[in-house]
Amino acid sequence: MLPLLGGVFLGWSLGANDAANCFGAAVASRMVKFRLAAGLCALFVVVGALAEGRAGIETLKDLTAVNLEQAVAITVAAALTVSILTVLGLPASTSQAAVGAILGIGFFNQEINLAGLGKVLACWFGTPLGAVLAALVLYRILGALYNRLPISLFQSDMLLRAGLVAAGSYASYTLGANNVANATAVFVGAGTLSVFAAALIGGLSIALGVLTYSRGVMETVGRKLVRLDPFSALVVVLAGGVTVHFYTVLGVPVSTSQAVIGAVLGIGIIKGAQTIERATLYGILSGWFLTPPIACFIAMCLHFAMHLKYIPH
């Protein structure tokens, strides 16, 4: 059980950071109480992990062959990378950290599944672009429907609020389905866990992070989303969810934060407004390019340190 703690820690930090992408707007605007949001998010994360987490787990476990010791090094390295970048104020993707750490161990093992890696890299670039596209399409379609609805201002308000809860629950489902692999896939590769057990433990770890430590991030990230009008905030959450779900079906863990940022950019294109500041974009880009090499380096260091032997003179 002890070796799994690295994965549980990674899952916990993932839940604490990424729940904001699902329910941040609803909580920060006080449309939904934190307890309800966290409860729904935790529930749907576990459901998503169990229902559709398999594909991502299969992809990550096949990137390189690892033993239990290496699996521990990977999860600890990924968790450390995310923590360091968060402390530095740079947005870090758990998916990129996990893959970076797997590559670090893969270099040691001199065995990397290049086809799988290529698919993962392509999907990373595709995530923000896909989210931009999803936001553009969803805004147009849902906007046309919304404008035609014969409902009062109060009903439209209730609809938006219910929509935000539904979209948040869906985004939570996709978060669990897509990102559970980051936390526990390597333990499946090491032969320690079955796919079902990995999905369950990973899902529960993410849910634990959501329930215990996501409030602060939800308020901070949510306040940025709330600057958008309620309908746009709803589209952003939904477009992020749809994009992450698409990559879940492809079996590639991607960053939910990058999906949400892409969706916010999409709304900016529609409205002809700058929805994200340039400094934020630079932060995202530097986090994007720094995360995999840092995780790779830390995993290699950890692996090296674990194999140091004391030789007496």
Next chain:
Amino acid sequence: MFSFLFKKEKQLESLIYQYLENLGKTQEHFLKAMDTCLDDGICGEFGFLIEQTHKFESKADEIRDEINYLMYSRALIPESREDIMNLIEQVEIIPRIFELILHMIRTQKLKIPDAFMLEVKDLIRISVESCELMIRQIDLMLKKRHGIRALLSTIDHNESHCDHIERSLMFKVFDSDLDMVHKLQLKELIVAMGEISDQADRVSRRVNILTLKRRV
């Protein structure tokens, strides 16, 4: 089906409609009071109608406080909350003007000379009509129905007409043989009366903007 989840919103909706209904009653009593005053002068009936107008104005304040309380307890989404609070703040200026005019007449014992009577009656009638249209426009906005722009245009037209009457009355007052104190009293009264349609026009423009803002 999920109405139990939106109890506060339902309560708020009913309070806003109560507020509008109450505004209608304040306006109705103001009009009756003005008719009584212009036809019979300051009499007992006029005093009674002033009290009635005050009663409905106070009731409007109570309803507004309840609305604000619900808003602060997080009914509606933040954007709608802000919009509705600002709108009510603008609307509640109108019953205050009604009260101001009635008290001005009572405390200063103002008598409108016969030469200005027709135009004053016109000014009051058109101003009150603008308020009625404004209430209808708010109702349309809340129900998300069409016709808001048409009402905006009528209220705007009324406002221009009221401005015209106001200016004409001012000229007549200062061209008349009345003493300067009476002239200044009448000037103050006419400006207050003209403010009703100006405020209705401001609210109407606000309602139009809110409607456009809510379109995706």
